[in-house]
Amino acid sequence: MLTFDDAVLQKHYDEYLSPLLIKNKYGLKNPTGCQGRATFYVSLAHTQFDLVKILFNHGSEIGCHTIDHVKLPRANSSYAEKEITKQIAYFKNKMKQKTNHKKLVDEIHGFRAPYLHVAGDLQFDVLRKSGYVYDSSILNNRIWRNKQPIWPYTLDYPVSSKECWNPPCNTKPYPQFWEIPLNALRDARGSACSMLDDCLVRKDNKRNTAEDWFMLLKNNFYDYFYEYRIPMPLYTHAALFDRDSSAYDGLVLFLKYVLEKKNVWMIQQKQLIQYLRRPISNNQMKKEYFACHERDSSK
Numbered sequence: 671m672l673t674f675d676d677a678v679l680q681k682h683y684d685e686y687l688s689p690l691l692i693k694n695k696y697g698l699k700n701p702t703g704c705q706g707r708a709t710f711y712v713s714l715a716h717t718q719f720d721l722v723k724i725l726f727n728h729g730s731e732i733g734c735h736t737i738d739h740v741k742l743p744r745a746n747s748s749y750a751e752k753e754i755t756k757q758i759a760y761f762k763n764k765m766k767q768k769t770n771h772k773k774l775v776d777e778i779h780g781f782r783a784p785y786l787h788v789a790g791d792l793q794f795d796v797l798r799k800s801g802y803v804y805d806s807s808i809l810n811n812r813i814w815r816n817k818q819p820i821w822p823y824t825l826d827y828p829v830s831s832k833e834c835w836n837p838p839c840n841t842k843p844y845p846q847f848w849e850i851p852l853n854a855l856r857d858a859r860g861s862a863c864s865m866l867d868d869c870l871v872r873k874d875n876k877r878n879t880a881e882d883w884f885m886l887l888k889n890n891f892y893d894y895f896y897e898y899r900i901p902m903p904l905y906t907h908a909a910l911f912d913r914d915s916s917a918y919d920g921l922v923l924f925l926k927y928v929l930e931k932k933n934v935w936m937i938q939q940k941q942l943i944q945y946l947r948r949p950i951s952n953n954q955m956k957k958e959y960f961a962c963h964e965r966d967s968s969k
Contacts, residue, residue: 671850671939672708672904672925673806675735675782675865677716678725682908686918687721692728696922698929698936701952704962705729706929706936711782711806713739714761719768726774729963731938733780734761734802742789744838754792759800779803779940786852786864790838794825794847804848804943809835811854813893814862819853819900822946850939853903855890866906866917883920884927891928901942937961 674687689695691708698706709731712722715738726732736742736757743750758781766775781802783793788807797805804822810833812819820833825847829839833851854862855869863869871878871886887904894902904921911918928934933952937945941961950958959966 671901671942672706672936673711673782673906673939674708675711675713675784675905675907676739676909677713678710678718678721679716679908680718680721682911683718683721683724686908686911687725690922691730692724696926698925700929700935700937700961701932701956702959702962704959704966706925707731707938707941707961707963708936709733709780709939711735711780712765713737713784714764714768715739717768719765722765723769723771723774726771726777728965731780731940732765732774732778733782733806733939734758734778735782736784737761737764739784741785741787742783742793744787744789744792746790746792750789750792751796754789754796758793758796758802762800777940780850781805781807783807786836788834788836788839791841794840794844798844798847802847803940804850806850806852806939807836808833808839808849808851809854809864810851811835811862811864813854813856814860818898819894820851821900822848822850822942824848848943850942852905853900855886855903856893858886864903864905866904866921867910871917878914878916878920880916880919880923883917884923887920887924888927891924895928895934935961 694705707729711733713735742754762775781797786807825840825844828841852864854864857863857869858873859870871882894900
């Protein structure tokens, strides 16, 4: 699962996103032959909305990252409820005004809190009332403790303190509302990093190379794919590639490597929930052209 947070900017689109997800310069294809997909958690401040439409029209999922990219207030007050409603519930209205794209807005199902600053029941109340299907904000660092990461789950019960690493999480049930946790990767120190931006790639002070990034991701893939059989998270910000171009080159090398396998899929986060609601075999996924998009005209 490849996701990008924050505003969609022209510079990032031209240099990284378009070659990767629009032009498919690197030939990233799922076992169906259809192009790999990604998810964008978009904050509206500074975003260029024509680019959001292009990304969506070419098969990327668009999610909510609030209007203004602010930490949601956690206090149980009328102000907090009003602010969270503005940032989450009004996000769809604002996106529709900016894009005039009804289908894009109708398919906004997911949310990620800026700075991964979860706002407890108020956050989940507004998400449920506003028609969202899932959240992807709760950290989980089990892998750091040499334990198996966890599959996405529904919030039919409060999240235990042992599994909520960035409280407050929900204290009451939200039946059939999904959480796609930010399972961590293990970096070069063996420490947990939930976003690629936070991973230490080398133990020494030398400059990172594409091969360093590739090996970091490959080692984590071996854990997630061969040992745990849990969907592997690749959560990042496009701004990472401005600071470290080797991160982009290493990510491309890794995606090309894993997608050469016949049973590895690069999918949107909402497509993972679709799969969990109706698990099917790899062969059935191929037969049904799982994760293909209407732009894949040959399928």
